[in-house]
Amino acid sequence: MRIVDIRETTISTGEKRSNAVMDFSDMTTGLVAVVTDVVRGGRPVVGYGFSGTGRYSLNSICRERMIPRILAANPESLLNEAGDNLDPFRVWSCMMQKEKPGGHGDRAVAVATLDMAVWDAAAKIAGEPLYAFLAKRYGNGELPDRVPVYVGGGYYAPGRGLTELQDEIRGHLDDGFTIIKMKIGGAPLDEDLRRIEAVLEVVPADRLAVDANGRFETGEALAYAGAIAPYRLRWFEEPGYPLDFDLQAEVGRGYDGPLATGENLMSTWDAKNLLRYGGMRPNKDYLQFDCALSYGICEYIRTIAMVEEAGWSRRRIYPHGGHLLSLQITAGLALGGTEAYPKTHQPVGGFTDGLRIADGYVGLPDLPGLGFEGKANFYRAVKALGAEDR
Amino acid sequence: MRIVDIRETTISTGEKRSNAVMDFSDMTTGLVAVVTDVVRGGRPVVGYGFSGTGRYSLNSICRERMIPRILAANPESLLNEAGDNLDPFRVWSCMMQKEKPGGHGDRAVAVATLDMAVWDAAAKIAGEPLYAFLAKRYGNGELPDRVPVYVGGGYYAPGRGLTELQDEIRGHLDDGFTIIKMKIGGAPLDEDLRRIEAVLEVVPADRLAVDANGRFETGEALAYAGAIAPYRLRWFEEPGYPLDFDLQAEVGRGYDGPLATGENLMSTWDAKNLLRYGGMRPNKDYLQFDCALSYGICEYIRTIAMVEEAGWSRRRIYPHGGHLLSLQITAGLALGGTEAYPKTHQPVGGFTDGLRIADGYVGLPDLPGLGFEGKANFYRAVKALGAEDR
Numbered sequence: 001m002r003i004v005d006i007r008e009t010t011i012s013t014g015e016k017r018s019n020a021v022m023d024f025s026d027m028t029t030g031l032v033a034v035v036t037d038v039v040r041g042g043r044p045v046v047g048y049g050f051s052g053t054g055r056y057s058l059n060s061i062c063r064e065r066m067i068p069r070i071l072a073a074n075p076e077s078l079l080n081e082a083g084d085n086l087d088p089f090r091v092w093s094c095m096m097q098k099e100k101p102g103g104h105g106d107r108a109v110a111v112a113t114l115d116m117a118v119w120d121a122a123a124k125i126a127g128e129p130l131y132a133f134l135a136k137r138y139g140n141g142e143l144p145d146r147v148p149v150y151v152g153g154g155y156y157a158p159g160r161g162l163t164e165l166q167d168e169i170r171g172h173l174d175d176g177f178t179i180i181k182m183k184i185g186g187a188p189l190d191e192d193l194r195r196i197e198a199v200l201e202v203v204p205a206d207r208l209a210v211d212a213n214g215r216f217e218t219g220e221a222l223a224y225a226g227a228i229a230p231y232r233l234r235w236f237e238e239p240g241y242p243l244d245f246d247l248q249a250e251v252g253r254g255y256d257g258p259l260a261t262g263e264n265l266m267s268t269w270d271a272k273n274l275l276r277y278g279g280m281r282p283n284k285d286y287l288q289f290d291c292a293l294s295y296g297i298c299e300y301i302r303t304i305a306m307v308e309e310a311g312w313s314r315r316r317i318y319p320h321g322g323h324l325l326s327l328q329i330t331a332g333l334a335l336g337g338t339e340a341y342p343k344t345h346q347p348v349g350g351f352t353d354g355l356r357i358a359d360g361y362v363g364l365p366d367l368p369g370l371g372f373e374g375k376a377n378f379y380r381a382v383k384a385l386g387a388e389d390r
Numbered sequence: 391m392r393i394v395d396i397r398e399t400t401i402s403t404g405e406k407r408s409n410a411v412m413d414f415s416d417m418t419t420g421l422v423a424v425v426t427d428v429v430r431g432g433r434p435v436v437g438y439g440f441s442g443t444g445r446y447s448l449n450s451i452c453r454e455r456m457i458p459r460i461l462a463a464n465p466e467s468l469l470n471e472a473g474d475n476l477d478p479f480r481v482w483s484c485m486m487q488k489e490k491p492g493g494h495g496d497r498a499v500a501v502a503t504l505d506m507a508v509w510d511a512a513a514k515i516a517g518e519p520l521y522a523f524l525a526k527r528y529g530n531g532e533l534p535d536r537v538p539v540y541v542g543g544g545y546y547a548p549g550r551g552l553t554e555l556q557d558e559i560r561g562h563l564d565d566g567f568t569i570i571k572m573k574i575g576g577a578p579l580d581e582d583l584r585r586i587e588a589v590l591e592v593v594p595a596d597r598l599a600v601d602a603n604g605r606f607e608t609g610e611a612l613a614y615a616g617a618i619a620p621y622r623l624r625w626f627e628e629p630g631y632p633l634d635f636d637l638q639a640e641v642g643r644g645y646d647g648p649l650a651t652g653e654n655l656m657s658t659w660d661a662k663n664l665l666r667y668g669g670m671r672p673n674k675d676y677l678q679f680d681c682a683l684s685y686g687i688c689e690y691i692r693t694i695a696m697v698e699e700a701g702w703s704r705r706r707i708y709p710h711g712g713h714l715l716s717l718q719i720t721a722g723l724a725l726g727g728t729e730a731y732p733k734t735h736q737p738v739g740g741f742t743d744g745l746r747i748a749d750g751y752v753g754l755p756d757l758p759g760l761g762f763e764g765k766a767n768f769y770r771a772v773k774a775l776g777a778e779d780r
Contacts, residue, residue, distance in 0.1 A: 023488050054490055060450030061496060098413050100444055101604045102632035102654030103683070105495025106451060214491045242492035243659040246666065264492030269633040276636065277667055293493070
């Protein structure tokens with residue numbers, strides 16, 4: 001068996017929406033299809049992947065560097081020992097040939113996009129949902145039938161007042177979510193406190209998280225921490241610049257509630273430096289590394305090993321992303337829970353159509369691979385690559 | 391005045407050459423031309439830039455993200471207060487619109503490529519060599535006529551023995567260099583020691599630096615440090631992984647001689663974390679941040695300010711790169727010295743043709759901008775963009 005073709009395209013996913021530091025109006029997303037010569041159900045197995053949310057399509061790097069390396073490799077060098085399936089770690093190493101150490105940014109997205117498609121194909125070849133495929137090999141032996149989920153929302157948008165914010169949150173509760181995350185830091189502190197208090201009329205404080213998206217300098221972060229401490233919120237996310245580990249540690253010393261961060265650390269090494277220097281507390285804080293932005297599942301498995309070596313439980317990891325990849329690795333690698341973006345970041349955000357969300361849990365797709373074939377808008381977009389038409 | 395066009399191309403710069411961790415055989419380099427409507431000497435002023443050495447062309451990111459933002463901007467928003475020249479910092483901010491924090495890798499190369507061309511154009515519009523343009527505004531008041539230089543060489547190549555290595559080093563001395571850097575870590579320790587001793591037959595120890603290119607784990611780094619300590623070499627460069635600041639600090643505690651690192655830290659924030667956590671010693675160590683790999687001159691000026699705030703002299707900065715950008719900023723921003731790559735990384739490596747190198751110093755080009763018009767092989771490559779044909 002072998003990879004016979006890799007197709008890719010970039011789609012526009014811009015939205016009139018922003019958080020404290022980022023405007024998403026020109027966003028793009030990369031889609032890839034890894035085509036194998038394996039046939040299942042009369043059709044070639046095709047693995048699909050997308051680029052992580054919020055950082056643009058990096059398919060150009062795939063085209064220029066990673067895809068040529070994969071297609072030039074001896075096909076056998078990319079297979080497992082039995083020779084009956086792709087070995088995603090071997091494909092990963094092949095992609096990273098002739099790449100310098102350090103500098104983990106856009107390349108991490110490009111590699112993750114292809115890595116996702118390789119794992120999708122491998123799980124499909126094995127005839128298993130990805131979470132089951134992962135759980136057997138890299139999990140802790142458990143095979144869950146649902147995982148904890150929270151919903152990311154509460155964005156800033158022009159003309160959006162407290163009533164609209166409360167209505168959005170009520171909608172999330174109606175949809176089966178129990179834990180809600182809202183944005184802060186895009187307005188002055190007193191206005192943000194009014195927004196938080198408006199939401200607290202709708203959800204209990206221990207079910208509301210707030211996310212500053214790395215906006216604050218140390219002083220402002222501590223001011224927010226002091227102002228929100230009395231609410232006893234679920235967590236306070238990304239108070240400062242993602243690489244400012246001293247700030248993170250200082251907020252940790254001044255704020256007794258749980259902190260969360262990690263979505264903008266795009267490699268195991270950057271994650272390791274957060275744990276070394278950021279003062280994160282293994283008994284209460286959350287780690288939110290984004291698999292689709294940080295070299296994919298192969299690297300995420302290395303990150304989990306690093307986290308455990310540092311004395312943490314992998315249950316403290318809540319991957320950022322809110323899409324099928326985060327759901328599958330949360331279930332398959334025994335992580336704590338997943339975010340959901342049911343409406344934003346389409347067609348990537350959210351899970352398979354009709355997947356049950358209730359009581360703060362989300363079910364798991366009963367489809368081989370990541371389950372893309374069960375998410376109509378995403379499947380329509382990748383089907384246009386024509387990889388299954390033969 | 392305004393930017394009327396931005397052109398770009400990618401050229402192949404592969405070489406049969408490797409260091410301890412990297413094979414350069416498929417390398418590419420991006421070239422850009424920022425075309426203005428300003429006329430000097432009867433021709434439009436065009437600023438040129440290239441992508442930093444060792445990380446491939448990232449012109450695709452320029453094409454997809456930065457160039458459209460620049461061309462869509464109100465032209466006046468990119469000018470200085472007087473309205474008579476580009477303001478590179480305003481162009482830089484324009485390029486970084488709608489970009490998330492953290493994740494400093496390929497994007498840093500893309501931005502640096504364009505930033506270089508903007509500074510080249512701005513200095514040409516001012517009618518000054520870039521180093522003079524920089525010295526007046528961001529330097530320390532001095533205008534040097536030469537700067538310290540060292541040469542990077544001593545690579546591994548198939549069939550290359552000690553005699554060939556010594557011959558190469560003698561060639562560098564004949565060319566006017568006095569300080570030589572050679573690669574280590576691509577062979578076992580005992581073989582590397584024989585290579586070092588062979589080179590020490592040709593240059594004094596305090597003029598020989600060694601570079602491991604981030605290859606070693608902590609134990610191996612300490613073993614090398616212990617083995618080379620008796621030689622009292624000029625410096626020991628990049629012993630471990632560029633983000634492993636604990637390793638860097640541990641080597642510093644175990645090695646009394648000077649250490650050097652920083653070429654794979656691609657932003658001010660990553661550089662800051664090296665100084666916060668890497669145990670670097672301001673009285674003896676060298677900082678080698680690469681301007682062409684880390685968001686360009688605007689970010690480099692911020693990095694210098696950060697370095698000085700941390701209690702260092704800017705003279706401890708020896709920028710990696712070995713090309714005209716590193717030369718110009720070393721002279722214009724009063725840094726300690728520059729690397730040179732007179733033969734490798736062509737057409738980017740090295741300085742203007744015939745520039746005097748003697749006694750370990752290199753002169754400065756007497757041309758507006760970076761001096762690209764005085765480097766025939768580079769100028770031929772960028773001239774092919776056709777930006778001056780009108």
